[in-house]
Amino acid sequence: MADGNSSRFFGRSLARVEDDRLLRGQGCFVDDLDIPNVVDIAFVRSPYAHARILSIDVTAARTMPGVVAVYDGASVVDRIKPLTNSEELRVPEGIAALNPVVKIQPAPILAVDEVNYVGQPIAMIVAETRYLAEDALEVIEVEYETLPAVFDMEAALEPDAPLALQGEADNIGVYVRHSIGDVAAGIAAAAAVVEETFATQRYVAAPIETRGMVAQSDPFTGGLMVWSTTQTPHRVRDHVAESIGLSVDEVRVQSVDVGGGFGQKGILVVEELLVPFAAHDMGRAVRWIADRHENLTADAHAREQVHHITLAADADGYLLAVKDRIVVNLGCRNMVGLVVPYNALCHLIGPYKVRNVDLEATGVLTNTTFTSPYRGAGRPEATFAMERAMDRLAAKLRMEPAELRERNLIRPDEMPYRTGLLDRRGLPQEFDSGDYPEMLSRAVDMIGLSEFRQKQELARHEGRHLGVGFALYLEMTGLGPFEGARVEVMPSGRVRLYTGAPSQGQGHRTVFAQLLADALGVNLTNIDVVAGDTASIPYGVGTIASRALVTAGNAINQAGGLLKQRILTHAAEFLEAEVADMQLEGGRISVKGTPAVELSLAELIRIVPKLAGGSGSDGLSETSYFQPPNYATASGLHATIVEVDPATGRLDILDYVVVHEAGRIVNPMIADAQVVGGVGQGIGGALSEHMQYDDQGQPITSTFMDYLIPVSSMVPDIRLDEIVCPSPTNQLGVKGLGEGGAVGPPAALANAVEDALQPFDAIVRSGPLSPSRIRDLVRDPNHS
Amino acid sequence: MSFRGSEGQIHPTTPPLSEPSGWHDISLTVNGEPVSAQVESRLLLTDFLRHRLRLTGTHVGCEQGSCGACSVLLDGVAVRSCLTLAVQANGRDLRTVEGLAGPDEPLTALQQAFHEQHGMQCGFCTPGFLMSLAGLAEHGGTPSSDELDEHLAGNFCRCTGYVNIRKAARQAFGLPGPEEASRG
Structure with a gap:
């Protein structure tokens, strides 16, 4: 590794140190904390999609058994x-x-005069138990006057559409357009042009x-x-302190054991300010x-996008121009700005070369x-549009879709590759490394493509419908601006590592320890790894955006190197040797060539304060922040074979292959599982997950009996392969891969289904591909 | 909070508040230990376990009976404790994830299989899978791979994509892993 250290742990599939306590039921998730006399909170939430609040009466609730306090908008607004x-x-x-529009639309802590989605918090009841708090919900009287509402994002762009948020001039929260080259000329010169609309439905993480x-x-x-269950503890600390008027030093946020995040726990919601306020x-x-x-209806939703995309290519399939008008449903207000729309925009083209691009979000x-953002944050939606469009283009050119892709790929010798677009930081977008043709x-x-085509042909004669689908994507990972690591030798001689990037199940305690x-x-x-305690390291960003390994990982490597140097310096003084002759291996400090003289870290830590060199030193502790100079661009390719039964709409995944590239891999077992876990979520979105509203704006998929996340039988065994293109952007050569697995499945499966349904001329324009949707496609090929 | 009575029984402290539907005295066995308590009619078994007995290994994922994170064994049968009232456990034998391996004991073969096959990530759903499979082991004999897969569809996991959970379950039941199965 760095500084010539031997890689004793890097690259090994070590079993996780996290598991034992979790398997015994001894984990400590936030609801497992045993806090004396803790009181519980329940929220009164809006039953209307858009309404004016005429009055709120909480008097009766205050007298309900066990109620400790009731807060409404008027009581917290100031x-x-x-x-x-x-x-x-x-x-x-x-x-x-680029002159974007980014409207700042702060979320009211509790609604005062307007509610603009079902589920918006109106009052907060604090009671001795959640049961009693929910009893009191029943007696809170709120008078509403309904307001015109709009739910469909394209209808919301019509000039006479109702305003989703009173006081705004229109329903646009974010807008950006980014173009390079001459798209009109590209289209004019093209032998084949595909113009299509592809939509990704609304998901919940x-x-x-x-x-x-x-x-x-x-x-x-x-x-x-x-x-907290947050993915970003330092941000929660800063926001809590600011919102209730405390110094950031007075607020300590600790991420405990967290049961999955996937982005939903990566942004703040008003409840996370109200709870500390109440305390x-x-x-x-x-x-x-x-x-x-509450999780399904009133916590963050994701993904809902429409892409009106145009691809233009010459007769050989080389892309001449790409144009896309992307519409993103932000919901009730602009909460996270350009993050998802711009991510979709700057990942749309993926691994392909095209110099005339006009993208609008x-x-x-x-x-x-x-x-x-939800795992992928704009990339699955963009990949769905681009990779579906590539298949439509291949059909138009009567070309094997894999061949069309091959022709347009960026070559490894073109790396680092500049697209001509700007990345999320507003700097020239540069892919650091990768080998997409491989x-x-x-x-x-x-996947055995050529044999499959024969098999597919034979199967069609037997009335069976098989299809193959590919999806390629890349992912700019390791988002900055920084992450930090503090490492110290404890009095026992154990080493403790603190970082701002907590785990929601990714195995940081194992992987980060391997690096250190x-x-x-x-x-x-x-x-021992302590991740996500703001008292242990002053600054941090968190675990979002496939960034933890790249940013925290390199900070750990840097801090470890500094600490080693410090250990060897103090040990050299004590052992009266030259620093250059000292070594630290397996936790034992010794002088090269004289292995008999040894010192443990436990011995050294006790001596340091008494050494001459220990005077004025802060002991055996180092902190380092890593600032990534560029994104580390990971990539993936999903290929799947499906069988579709046109009579019943049943879909069987017969094979699912992922080839991924995420730089050097610290723990292959954990990395593979991250990819497979992402694929599982992606398959859920491709086939069954759909957060739906009725025509009054009522969420109608508000339980796990309606919002269908995948179960074991829906996810086949995934066959994985991997290539390694170390990232030149960081010393460890790593890239992020947390999100990648979820990016490919909607596109790959839709491509496979369309291929299977080719005799019906069906075009798959949106998900999820439930049996009833597949039946719709068979009955009416133009069904959207 | 709870205390152990002179006769060795665990008595969780009853919260001070009354509740309209009244109270019931229940006695049951939890992980082999006798427990007696006062509970409200509507108290869910999950909340009794988690908040009165402090057995927080049983997790609440949906309170709708869908996800299976709250699975426990009631008289040896896996049930959703979020759809079970505490009073329904009266006189019965209840086992939770904490009862699989004692604090000083090694992990059971089932737990060990989840560790070795990396059949868990965040670990929140894991106790539910373990108890569901523990129930199958006790009452289902040795399942076929298909029966095991069918059984696993009763629990949700959002992290793993299930592939390693299936490997773990097959290891625990002595069935060939998916790779061997597909080759065979």
């Missing part, structure tokens, strides 16, 4: 600042040059553990202790654990729950 996810709403300088929080006043300082206001510990209904307000060639071999063990020269079992 005491808590509205919520703005400022980090996500920032517009980088380069992007600002829906981790099995919902969002939750426990907050308690600190008896010593008057500050706040907050235990601070009452001087009592309070707890809020969203129930599943519009984020639209509707009277639905707000949307935010990925495609491996996937074509693994190598950087330091200690055993994995002597390292």
